[in-house]
Each structure stands twice: as C-alpha cells, then as structure tokens.
Amino acid sequence: MEQTSQKVDMDHVRLSEDGRYVVILDQSKLPNLAEYLTLETAEDIYEAIFHLRVRGAPAIGICAGYGMYCLAQTIDTDSFDAFYQKLREYGEYLNSSRPTAVNLSWAINRMEQTAYKHKKLPVKEIVKLLGEECRKIHQEDIAMCKKISQYGLSLIKDGDGILTHCNAGPLATSRYGTALGPLILGKEQGMNFHVFADETRPLLQGARLTSYELDKAGIDVTLICDNMASMVMKNGWVQACFVGCDRVAANGDTANKIGTSGVAILAKYYNIPFYVLGPTSTIDMNCPTGEQIKIEERNPDEIKKMFYKQPMAPESVKCFNPAFDVTDHTLIAGIVTEKGICRAPYEESLAALFGEEKED
Numbered sequence: 001m002e003q004t005s006q007k008v009d010m011d012h013v014r015l016s017e018d019g020r021y022v023v024i025l026d027q028s029k030l031p032n033l034a035e036y037l038t039l040e041t042a043e044d045i046y047e048a049i050f051h052l053r054v055r056g057a058p059a060i061g062i063c064a065g066y067g068m069y070c071l072a073q074t075i076d077t078d079s080f081d082a083f084y085q086k087l088r089e090y091g092e093y094l095n096s097s098r099p100t101a102v103n104l105s106w107a108i109n110r111m112e113q114t115a116y117k118h119k120k121l122p123v124k125e126i127v128k129l130l131g132e133e134c135r136k137i138h139q140e141d142i143a144m145c146k147k148i149s150q151y152g153l154s155l156i157k158d159g160d161g162i163l164t165h166c167n168a169g170p171l172a173t174s175r176y177g178t179a180l181g182p183l184i185l186g187k188e189q190g191m192n193f194h195v196f197a198d199e200t201r202p203l204l205q206g207a208r209l210t211s212y213e214l215d216k217a218g219i220d221v222t223l224i225c226d227n228m229a230s231m232v233m234k235n236g237w238v239q240a241c242f243v244g245c246d247r248v249a250a251n252g253d254t255a256n257k258i259g260t261s262g263v264a265i266l267a268k269y270y271n272i273p274f275y276v277l278g279p280t281s282t283i284d285m286n287c288p289t290g291e292q293i294k295i296e297e298r299n300p301d302e303i304k305k306m307f308y309k310q311p312m313a314p315e316s317v318k319c320f321n322p323a324f325d326v327t328d329h330t331l332i333a334g335i336v337t338e339k340g341i342c343r344a345p346y347e348e349s350l351a352a353l354f355g356e357e358k359e360d
C-alpha cells in the first residue's frame with residue numbers, strides 16, 4: 001500500500017491514473033493529515049474498508065466497485081468460468097470487511113452481475129465493461145447526492161438549526177453527501193443554517209469529518225458531545241435532525257451509526273422532525289425489518305483507548321462496541337432519496353420507489 005500526502009480533493013475515492021489500482025484519501029487520519037493511499041491488492045482494499053480509511057455506506061460501495069475492477073484485471077485466464085469464480089471469491093472476501101452497510105454488497109453484486117450478463121464475450125472485453133460499470137456507480141452516486149440534497153433542502157428554511165450525527169457528507173459519498181448535502185447546497189444558494197454536529201463516539205466521525213467538511217463549506221457548525229443533543233434540542237436550537245443511513249429495511253427501520261436511534265428518540269420527545277437521507281442503493285427491500293440487519297461489532301479498544309493508543313479505561317474492563325444501531329421507523333418523519341421523499345407507511349412508499357420489484 002503506497003502513501004502520499006496531498007491536499008483533499010473532490011474525488012477522494014478513485015482509480016489510479018493507469019486504472020490498475022484504487023486510490024483513497026485515508027479518512028482515519030483526517031483532519032490532521034490528508035494522506036492518499038494506493039490500494040494494490042485485495043488485502044489492501046479489505047484493510048482500508050475494515051479500518052474505516054474509506055467509510056460511509058456509498059463511499060464503501062464506490063471503493064468496492066473500483067476494487068472489483070482492479071482485481072478483475074489481475075485474473076489471468078481466458079476462461080469465463082475460471083474468471084467468474086475468482087471474481088466471486090474476491091467479492092465474497094471484500095464483502096466480509098463490513099457487514100452493515102448494504103452498499104458494499106450492492107456494488108459487488110452489481111459488478112458480478114455485469115460480468116455474468118456478458119459471459120459470452122472474451123474475458124478482456126468483460127474486464128473493460130467492468131471498468132465502465134464501476135465508473136458508472138461513482139457517477140450515479142454524484143447525481144443521487146445532488147437530487148437528495150435538493151429534496152432535503154425543501155424540508156428546511158433559512159436560519160434553521162439542524163442536528164446531525166456521524167458523517168454523511170462528501171467524504172462518505174461523493175460531492176454533496178446525503179445528510180449534509182441540503183446544507184451545502186443551501187449555502188451555495190445563499191442560505192444559512194446553524195448545524196450541531198454530534199462528535200460521534202467512539203471514532204469521532206462527527207468531530208473529525210463533519211465539522212471539518214461544514215467548516216470548509218463556510219457553514220456555521222457547532223461541535224457537541226453526543227450526550228449534549230438533548231440540551232440543544234430542549235433549548236429550541238434544533239428545527240430538524242438530518243442523518244444518513246447504512247441500510248434501510250423494507251418497513252423503514254434504519255441502521256446508521258451507533259447513537260442515531262438515541263437522537264431519534266430525543267427528537268420525538270422534543271417534537272422535532274427526524275429525517276433519514278440516503279440513496280436507493282441503501283434501501284434493502286430483501287430485509288423486511290430492522291430485526292434482520294446484522295450489526296457490526298468492533299474492537300473494544302476503540303472505546304478503551306484513544307485511537308488505539310492512549311488508555312482511557314482499565315485494561316481489563318469489558319466493553320460492548322456495536323458500530324450501528326437501528327432507528328425504529330415510527331420515529332422517522334421522512335426518508336429522503338434521489339427519487340423523492342418517502343413518508344409512512346414506509347412499506348408502501350419504499351416499495352413504490354422500486355415498482356415493488358424484489359431481487360430473487
């Protein structure tokens with residue numbers, strides 16, 4: 001894995017110039033260091049996703065799409081069957097890096113299906129088509145984020161206070177982001193919002209990434225610890241909550257960063273609308289409810305040691321470290337997608353987005 005230090009640019013997940021490797025901005029080092037990594041092997045890509053060097057559901061999907069293309073180029077065979085078997089092995093391996101964000105398996109399946117659909121073509125041609133497909137996944141995400149931002153902006157007005165949790169901005173997606181998209185788009189149109197960014201323990205995506213992105217966009221952002229959300233809501237400073245999502249079940253139950261469901265419960269108590277913003281690639285119609293969403297559990301040292309280094313608790317103490325939780329659909333005022341804003345009953349409004357189609 002090669003490292004270079006540069007300024008943060010727009011395409012923080014991309015192909016290398018020769019199209020053989022995946023290049024990512026290492027988000028685990030932000031905001032202190034803007035370091036780009038060139039991921040050359042399946043192990044490099046797995047490691048980057050597992051350690052949240054690239055993170056946020058859509059960005060993981062984009063990285064996996066590029067990764068599948070780069071790995072496809074290394075499969076040395078003219079036989080479709082041998083090629084496809086190896087491609088699926090790579091897919092299974094990458095997919096095991098993080099279980100909750102559905103965009104990972106969604107992008108990997110899309111790449112595998114592209115290969116399968118063209119199985120009659122020579123392997124070289126299939127690889128070329130995979131190159132087009134992964135670029136399409138990225139381009140579509142850019143367009144989806146713009147649309148989500150436009151729909152999200154229709155829900156708020158100039159001067160509003162917005163609370164957000166974790167990071168669902170450009171770094172987690174492409175360009176505008178999802179939950180932060182309306183705020184960035186609104187700012188471009190001359191609107192002003194006050195944003196409260198939860199720091200988001202234990203890995204501080206809110207502090208390190210959200211406050212950094214909003215500040216860079218010139219948006220008035222106030223960083224708070226997760227346990228301060230109730231106070232800012234009680235003070236009347238929050239008119240809406242905007243969060244991203246890692247997997248939305250068919251009934252609207254939504255998995256997102258741990259702590260999101262607590263924000264939704266508080267918002268209900270204070271009568272503040274709580275919105276989930278995400279692309280349709282994050283909606284899993286094959287998952288009936290939140291009960292079926294697998295929640296990733298991570299290393300207890302993320303809680304016990306500041307960035308795995310400075311001890312913050314006794315070495316021997318037990319820790320429970322789920323990376324996500326599920327917000328009950330009854331707490332959600334709307335799910336904002338690139339195709340429009342879904343309202344309850346979500347079984348119906350989400351199914352309508354897909355024309356009631358389900359995968360086999």
Ligand code: MRU
Nearest residue numbers: 055056057166168172244245257
């Ligand atoms: O563990 P992370 O940092 O990948 O978690 C990210 C989130 O929970 C985001 O809110 C979600 O992926 C949506 S990103 C548009």
